[in-house]
Amino acid sequence: MRFRLLKKNLLALLGVSFVVVTLLISTRVLLVNDNDTTGHNNVEPGHQGMHSGDAVKFNFGSPTELTQSVYSANYKQCVHNADKFPGEPLLVLVVQVHNRPEYLRLFIKSLEKAAEVHSFLLIFSHDYFSEEINAIVQGITFCKVLQIYFPFSTQLYPSEFPGKDPRDCPRDISKDNARKTGCLNAEHPDSYGHYREAFITQTKHHWWWKLHFVWERVPALQGYSGFVIFLEEDNYILPDFFHYYKSMVEFRKSSCPDCDMLALGNHNGLTDFNRLSNNVLTTGWMSTKHNIGMAISRDVYYKLMGCHEEFCTYDDYNWDWTLQHLSGTCISKPIKVLVAQGSRVLHTGDCGLHQKENCRPEWATQKVEESLKTAKEALFPQSLILQGAEAVEHKTHMKNGGWGDVRDHILCKNYAKRL
Numbered sequence: 001m002r003f004r005l006l007k008k009n010l011l012a013l014l015g016v017s018f019v020v021v022t023l024l025i026s027t028r029v030l031l032v033n034d035n036d037t038t039g040h041n042n043v044e045p046g047h048q049g050m051h052s053g054d055a056v057k058f059n060f061g062s063p064t065e066l067t068q069s070v071y072s073a074n075y076k077q078c079v080h081n082a083d084k085f086p087g088e089p090l091l092v093l094v095v096q097v098h099n100r101p102e103y104l105r106l107f108i109k110s111l112e113k114a115a116e117v118h119s120f121l122l123i124f125s126h127d128y129f130s131e132e133i134n135a136i137v138q139g140i141t142f143c144k145v146l147q148i149y150f151p152f153s154t155q156l157y158p159s160e161f162p163g164k165d166p167r168d169c170p171r172d173i174s175k176d177n178a179r180k181t182g183c184l185n186a187e188h189p190d191s192y193g194h195y196r197e198a199f200i201t202q203t204k205h206h207w208w209w210k211l212h213f214v215w216e217r218v219p220a221l222q223g224y225s226g227f228v229i230f231l232e233e234d235n236y237i238l239p240d241f242f243h244y245y246k247s248m249v250e251f252r253k254s255s256c257p258d259c260d261m262l263a264l265g266n267h268n269g270l271t272d273f274n275r276l277s278n279n280v281l282t283t284g285w286m287s288t289k290h291n292i293g294m295a296i297s298r299d300v301y302y303k304l305m306g307c308h309e310e311f312c313t314y315d316d317y318n319w320d321w322t323l324q325h326l327s328g329t330c331i332s333k334p335i336k337v338l339v340a341q342g343s344r345v346l347h348t349g350d351c352g353l354h355q356k357e358n359c360r361p362e363w364a365t366q367k368v369e370e371s372l373k374t375a376k377e378a379l380f381p382q383s384l385i386l387q388g389a390e391a392v393e394h395k396t397h398m399k400n401g402g403w404g405d406v407r408d409h410i411l412c413k414n415y416a417k418r419l
Helices: 008-013 063-076 101-112 131-138 175-181 198-217 241-255 298-305 308-313 319-326 361-378 406-414
Strands: 002-004 018-023 028-033 091-097 120-126 144-149 228-232 235-237 261-263 279-284 294-296 336-340 345-347 385-389
Touching: 063 144, 091 198, 101 131, 101 235, 101 361, 120 198, 131 144, 144 198, 198 228, 198 298, 198 308, 198 319, 198 406, 228 235, 241 261, 241 336, 294 298, 298 308, 308 319, 308 406
Parallel strands: 091 120, 091 228, 120 144, 261 336, 279 385
Antiparallel strands: 002 028, 018 028, 228 294, 235 345, 261 294, 279 336
16 A cells, blocks of 8 residues: 655654555655564465465556555565475576566576576566566466566556656756746756656666665575576576586686676677687676676675665666676776676567567567577587686766656665665
């Protein structure tokens, strides 16, 4: 249920103990009574996320009802197939999902073919909510699955921040004219004089919220000491994905202990894959090269969270360009990454944030299947070879803007606060 944000002294007068689950800076806050144990009978404290059979049924009747479903699901954290695949996961994959169900189906098809997938925990993080997408994910039977839901999706706030408020300034209005009209965010255009576009900001919000929520608020990860690999719905993993991940982890231990991240993917597809299959290199992290199949450890997560102020105020709507900016500035030692030259993660999406039409996922399926036929013999290499060691240094770039509104800054910074 949504409540008006009240002052602390007023909350104290209520005489009821509340746990604040999360905060919406605009006008509203969701409160959950800590005496409410609905749906949690016979569940050990702190382990509600490890049990199957209590999935939240989503109510799509209105934004308010849908919001209730989102918060309830994030609180209960039902892990599907937990009884079928007991024990701790050997690998955790976190998949950011928007609204491309055909690409999501292709991604899941690739997972099903991956060796040892039964030992994975898949966490799907959604910022668009539909019966179709839920059904696709909940149809997975080959490993443990957890769904989490971005609670500040523009779908939940269609006519107010963080969605598009009708009182917001138009994107291209001048600051002088914005002041004259009295639109809400007149004082806060971006570095290029443009005003906020809600759909542009959502991906960065979702990525940062997800990073924090997964490491801090998911009981199923308690005790997990491995890397978490971050993927997207239009990715496709190769059958030897887990084998290659384990090889990279061992290579890092023996030959690159100062490597901060692993990149199991690149944007070259399967070009020259047979020659490059067992090649890796070390280099500084770059947005355009290493933002696919990114493996992050808890230690690196803490480094990133130490820069939450800078991440949340840097005027670039892209999470990856923002991360590149932090590498070598707020994070004083530039991020060093161990990169798979033969990519184990493919990018299948021909549609995304800026491309909405003429999407042909069936072409992606055909292209991947044809490419894998030629790459099959080079899968599951016995060992890895260091192809090169490039300089690890801060890579400057021109910020892209789109992130000048202080409301975005404030909301973003509050994801990392324990409320």
